[in-house]
Amino acid sequence: GAVVSQHPSWVICKSGTSVKIECRSLDFQATTMFWYRQFPKQSLMLMATSNEGSKATYEQGVEKDKFLINHASLTLSTLTVTSAHPEDSSFYICSARVSRGMNEQFFGPGTRLTVL
Amino acid sequence: GQNIDQPTEMTATEGAIVQINCTYQTSGFNGLFWYQQHAGEAPTFLSYNVLDGLEEKGRFSSFLSRSKGYSYLLLKELQMKDSASYLCAVMDSNYQLIWGAGTKLIIKP
Numbered sequence: 001g002a003v004v005s006q007h008p009s010w011v012i013c014k015s016g017t018s019v020k021i022e023c024r025s026l027d028f029q030a031t032t033m034f035w036y037r038q039f040p041k042q043s044l045m046l047m048a049t050s051n052e053g054s055k056a057t058y059e060q061g062v063e064k065d066k067f068l069i070n071h072a073s074l075t076l077s078t079l080t081v082t083s084a085h086p087e088d089s090s091f092y093i094c095s096a097r098v099s100r101g102m103n104e105q106f107f108g109p110g111t112r113l114t115v116l
Numbered sequence: 117g118q119n120i121d122q123p124t125e126m127t128a129t130e131g132a133i134v135q136i137n138c139t140y141q142t143s144g145f146n147g148l149f150w151y152q153q154h155a156g157e158a159p160t161f162l163s164y165n166v167l168d169g170l171e172e173k174g175r176f177s178s179f180l181s182r183s184k185g186y187s188y189l190l191l192k193e194l195q196m197k198d199s200a201s202y203l204c205a206v207m208d209s210n211y212q213l214i215w216g217a218g219t220k221l222i223i224k225p
Contacts, residue, residue, distance in 0.1 A: 034213075043203060043217040044159070093158050097211075104149075105213060110158040 002028050004096050006108035013084055014116055021079045021111045023094030029074035030096035034105065035067075038091045050077045084115040118142045120216035122204050127222045128194055136189045136202050136219045144209020150178050150189045151203040153218065159203055162189070191221075199223045 003026040013019050023033055032051050036044040048069050050056040056069035068080040077096075081088055091112055095105040119141045128134040140148070147166040151159035165171055165180035165187060177190040189202055204216040 043215045046212070046215075049212070091156075104161065104164065107158045107160070110156075112156070 002096070002098075002104075002106040004030075004094065004106045004108040006092075006094055006111050008111060009109065010112040010114070012114045012116065015085055016083055018080055018082045019084055019113060021081075021092055021094075021113075023077045023079070023096070023108050025075045025096045025106070028096075028098055028106075030077075030098060031074065032097045033071055033077040034095045034097070035069060035077075035079050036093045036095070038093060038110075044093065047079075081113065084113070086115045089113055089115045118206075118208065118214045120204055120206060120214055122202075122216040122219045124217070125220045125222065127224060128191075130194055130196060130223055130225050132194050133190065133192050134194060134221065136191075136204075136221065138187045138189070138204035138216055140185050140187070140204070140206045140214070140216075142206045142208045142214050145182060146207040146209065146211055148178075148180055148187050149205045149207070149213070150176075150187075151205065153201045153203055155200075162202075194223050196223050196225070 005024045007022045035047045037047050038044050046059050047062045048056045048058045050069050050071040052071045052074050058064045071077040091110050093110040094108045097105050122138045150162040152162050153159040163178035170179045175192045180187045201218040201220050203218045205213045
């Protein structure tokens with residue numbers, strides 16, 4: 001089956017630092033990757049859609065200069081949380097889709113970010 | 117606007133059957149997904165419906181009525197490990213997933 005990995009699984013950092021989260025599709029090529037954020041007891045919130053080789057499309061209210069997304073290859077997308085603050089503490093989940101016409105998204109295991 | 121509605125929380129007894137409903141209003145429709153999410157973990161895929169009717173997969177079944185904008189997830193022979201949140205998501209005309217807030221299912225012995 002399609003496997004998506006995320007690294008790191010969890011990270012604790014100081015306020016003001018930047019954190020990079022990697023999302024990899026291990027056994028398939030993902031033309032599109034999605035980044036979600038989930039606060040406790042809430043549903044997934046789509047942050048941005050990332051297509052390989054092009055700029056990410058950010059959802060309304062998500063600061064693109066704060067959440068930098070790079071989709072450099074068909075198997076790797078990265079999310080960098082710049083100048084992290086405690087309110088950025090959340091569960092960040094990526095998912096990958098093979099192509100636009102393929103409906104299923106495959107989810108990574110998530111990254112728990114805690115900003116002190 | 118786009119909207120997915122599902123109950124916030126449900127409680128059921130081990131060994132019983134539970135039905136989790138989901139109603140939706142979206143811009144276009146390219147299928148409805150059900151995902152299971154345990155606390156602190158990412159969602160895992162349960163089912164996908166794009167045509168009307170019932171899809172059965174072991175203890176889990178999912179039903180769709182496109183004309184009514186309605187789906188349900190049916191869980192049979194409930195086990196304690198089924199305690200989780202169940203997320204309903206609809207893929208719209210842009211192939212984006214629109215997520216419900218999730219239904220927290222509590223299983224009691």
